[in-house]
Amino acid sequence: MDTKQLLEWSDKHLMTFAKRYPVALVRGEGVRVWDTDGKEYLDFTGGIAVTALGHSHPRVVGTMREQATALLHVSNYFHIPQQIHLAKLLCDHSFADRVFFSNSGAEANETAIKLCRKWAKEHGGSDRGDIISMRGGFHGRTLATVTATAQEKYHHGYEPLPGGFKYVPFNDLKALERAIDSRTAGVLVEPIQGEGGVNIPDDGYLPGLRKLCDEAGIALILDEIQTGMGRTGRLWCHEHAGIAPDIMTLAKALANGVPIGATLATEEVARVFTPGSHGTTFGGNPLATAVGLTVLGTLLEERLPERAARLGRFLLERLEALRAGQPEMIKAVRGRGLLVGVDLTPPVGDVVAACRERGLLVLTAGENTLRMAPPLIVTEADAARAVDIVGEALGALRR
Ligand SMILES: *Cc1c(COP(=O)(O)O)cnc(C)c1O
Numbered sequence: 001m002d003t004k005q006l007l008e009w010s011d012k013h014l015m016t017f018a019k020r021y022p023v024a025l026v027r028g029e030g031v032r033v034w035d036t037d038g039k040e041y042l043d044f045t046g047g048i049a050v051t052a053l054g055h056s057h058p059r060v061v062g063t064m065r066e067q068a069t070a071l072l073h074v075s076n077y078f079h080i081p082q083q084i085h086l087a088k089l090l091c092d093h094s095f096a097d098r099v100f101f102s103n104s105g106a107e108a109n110e111t112a113i114k115l116c117r118k119w120a121k122e123h124g125g126s127d128r129g130d131i132i133s134m135r136g137g138f139h140g141r142t143l144a145t146v147t148a149t150a151q152e153k154y155h156h157g158y159e160p161l162p163g164g165f166k167y168v169p170f171n172d173l174k175a176l177e178r179a180i181d182s183r184t185a186g187v188l189v190e191p192i193q194g195e196g197g198v199n200i201p202d203d204g205y206l207p208g209l210r211k212l213c214d215e216a217g218i219a220l221i222l223d224e225i226q227t228g229m230g231r232t233g234r235l236w237c238h239e240h241a242g243i244a245p246d247i248m249t250l251a252k253a254l255a256n257g258v259p260i261g262a263t264l265a266t267e268e269v270a271r272v273f274t275p276g277s278h279g280t281t282f283g284g285n286p287l288a289t290a291v292g293l294t295v296l297g298t299l300l301e302e303r304l305p306e307r308a309a310r311l312g313r314f315l316l317e318r319l320e321a322l323r324a325g326q327p328e329m330i331k332a333v334r335g336r337g338l339l340v341g342v343d344l345t346p347p348v349g350d351v352v353a354a355c356r357e358r359g360l361l362v363l364t365a366g367e368n369t370l371r372m373a374p375p376l377i378v379t380e381a382d383a384a385r386a387v388d389i390v391g392e393a394l395g396a397l398r399r
Pocket of ligand 1 (some may be wrong): 104105106107109138139140141190194195223224225226251252
């Protein structure tokens with residue numbers, strides 16, 4: 001089928017998502033993908049921070065083949081061995097005691113919000129239902145999670161929005177302290193705002209959040225959907241701050257592209273879910289959790305978080321050098337591990353398009369930030385090549 005026809009049908013039969021790029025991808029291997037015309041790209045989007053092990057990873061493919069033949073789906077009325085093993089592995093390598101599996105990031109956050117409210121009502125008082133989240137954050141597109149996403153552009157047209165959500169500026173402990181009251185159930189925050197622009201808070205912010213939540217007797221919910229699974233150079237981003245949340249949500253990279261979400265919590269919080277409190281048809285099914293087990297196992301065995309830290313430093317150094325050479329085009333470069341943001345002077349959409357023409361796929365974030373979230377298996381040669389392409393793209397736009 002020719003690409004033009006395909007894109008026409010896309011325009012005609014799909015509900016609009018964002019403005020899609022005029023490219024249809026059909027094959028991937030490692031850090032590379034190919035489109036319908038056979039053109040090769042370096043994929044520094046990682047499917048929006050999803051494909052941590054790269055495309056067509058042999059262990060992921062192997063697990064999918066095996067599990068598809070063995071058992072795809074049964075429902076959560078039965079014990080699912082892969083789900084149990086993945087929950088145990090997640091708990092062995094985190095603060096958590098228990099896990100609830102779902103199918104996406106938004107669902108993992110919905111679960112976190114429900115769990116937090118139920119815990120707060122049972123332990124703090126029946127008035128406690130408010131969730132405080134941070135301006136510029138992103139938590140998903142369902143009605144509750146889009147409401148927790150404190151950005152007007154995502155709310156417009158969907159009113160009435162569910163109640164019980166309050167917002168404060170990111171990286172502002174004083175504002176949070178003022179906002180917490182007798183109705184607060186918990187605080188929901190990304191340790192680094194991903195979609196919001198790769199916004200990295202001050203070093204004292206997460207410890208400060210932990211302290212405020214402890215003093216108020218409310219839950220700290222960390223949304224590590226983008227920052228988790230080694231992306232920032234530690235398995236969980238909150239490890240950089242030396243604190244632990246009460247609840248943590250995961251999704252994106254957990255099964256390298258097979259849809260999955262996970263809500264992790266301490267025993268103290270998790271025990272308020274009793275039979276019938278919450279449920280899911282697909283969540284934690286044998287396929288998704290078998291792949292999750294392979295992904296987390298591989299991340300740990302191959303020490304990919306450390307690799308992300310090392311490659312992230314390399315990528316940042318190269319980008320800083322690029323900025324030094326084109327300071328009028330690049331305002332700032334920042335990142336942790338392989339979650340990197342580049343604040344641009346020219347419109348980021350033009351830069352993304354110019355990169356794509358030259359064979360590099362990158363993401364946007366925030367107002368005018370180019371975002372990179374390549375697979376954690378990326379090599380120095382590919383990272384260097386990506387920065388060269390960004391340089392060429394900026395050079396072409398300057399002329
Ligand atoms: C992507 C993302 C979500 C939403 O995940 P979906 O799987 O798209 O529902 C939530 N929170 C953060 C921090 C994310 O990056």
